[in-house]
Amino acid sequence: MISADDTTGDPLPMQQQHLPPPMPSEYFPSGTLSTEIPPYAARHVNAPQPPQDFTSNIIIFGEKGVGKSSLISMITGGEMGVTSSELFGCTFEAVPACTILIAGKRCRLWDTTGFNEGGQGTVPAEQTEKNLRDLVEGLAFAGGVNLLVHCFRGTRFRDIVKINYDMFFKVICGGNVPIVAVVTGLENEEPMEAWWTANEEELKSYGLNFEGHACVATTRGKMMKTGQWMFEEEYEQSKEAARNLIFADFTPKAGYVGMMGDVLRRFRRVWQIYIESASTPTDHPRKT
Numbered sequence: 001m002i003s004a005d006d007t008t009g010d011p012l013p014m015q016q017q018h019l020p021p022p023m024p025s026e027y028f029p030s031g032t033l034s035t036e037i038p039p040y041a042a043r044h045v046n047a048p049q050p051p052q053d054f055t056s057n058i059i060i061f062g063e064k065g066v067g068k069s070s071l072i073s074m075i076t077g078g079e080m081g082v083t084s085s086e087l088f089g090c091t092f093e094a095v096p097a098c099t100i101l102i103a104g105k106r107c108r109l110w111d112t113t114g115f116n117e118g119g120q121g122t123v124p125a126e127q128t129e130k131n132l133r134d135l136v137e138g139l140a141f142a143g144g145v146n147l148l149v150h151c152f153r154g155t156r157f158r159d160i161v162k163i164n165y166d167m168f169f170k171v172i173c174g175g176n177v178p179i180v181a182v183v184t185g186l187e188n189e190e191p192m193e194a195w196w197t198a199n200e201e202e203l204k205s206y207g208l209n210f211e212g213h214a215c216v217a218t219t220r221g222k223m224m225k226t227g228q229w230m231f232e233e234e235y236e237q238s239k240e241a242a243r244n245l246i247f248a249d250f251t252p253k254a255g256y257v258g259m260m261g262d263v264l265r266r267f268r269r270v271w272q273i274y275i276e277s278a279s280t281p282t283d284h285p286r287k288t
């Protein structure tokens with residue numbers, strides 16, 4: 001279990017995080033769908049077992065509005081607020097939210113926007129591919145991905161959840177990086193874990209397999225007349241569950257990100273599925 005004493009101070013200031021610099025724009029010519037592999041990306045990051053003092057890159061991804069920023073605030077104990085990525089982020093935009101030392105592990109958390117339901121046609125394929133190139137190169141420069149955290153709301157199953165799972169786990173990371181699920185919006189579920197019990201098999205039937213999960217409430221709710229927050233108990237339980245999932249139960253391994261050419265080829269297949277999903281029913285009854 002992780003307690004508040006296991007964290008070392010507040011999230012590190014941005015200027016102390018040693019984040020990779022933005023990549024030169026000339027590497028990403030607009031308006032192209034080339035499969036040409038840039039020289040800096042003609043490899044995947046797959047190094048030997050990392051030293052104990054290295055920084056793990058933890059990618060927290062999902063569509064806009066699922067509570068990624070609130071999750072980061074909850075597990076770090078900070079008040080990150082809602083980032084631009086959560087509200088207005090472009091597909092594959094990654095914001096290095098913070099770097100923290102928790103449970104003896106130094107971790108950099110990335111708030112990353114995936115595909116959004118109903119977003120088909122709003123961003124051209126060329127721009128989406130450019131964003132993907134930027135993301136893959138940035139992650140490679142930072143040492144690769146060490147853990148994927150798929151954040152989605154505990155409502156009915158929607159096709160966009162499967163599309164984002166495939167995009168990050170299979171396309172970007174080639175199935176070589178551990179992936180866990182954080183299901184948000186469960187403050188009214190009693191108990192919160194009941195959602196997973198009812199829906200785990202359905203997730204698996206769609207090919208969504210996770211190495212771990214946490215069912216959480218990322219809000220304390222409104223202040224009651226008693227002076228207590230409505231969902232204070234659920235929030236504290238969620239904080240412990242999410243911290244244990246992401247930090248205590250996570251053994252750092254060498255970072256990985258796919259080779260650019262492979263990523264782009266796989267991306268085009270998922271992109272077509274995403275575009276076609278706009279005209280396909282996405283409602284699947286929620287199990288309770």
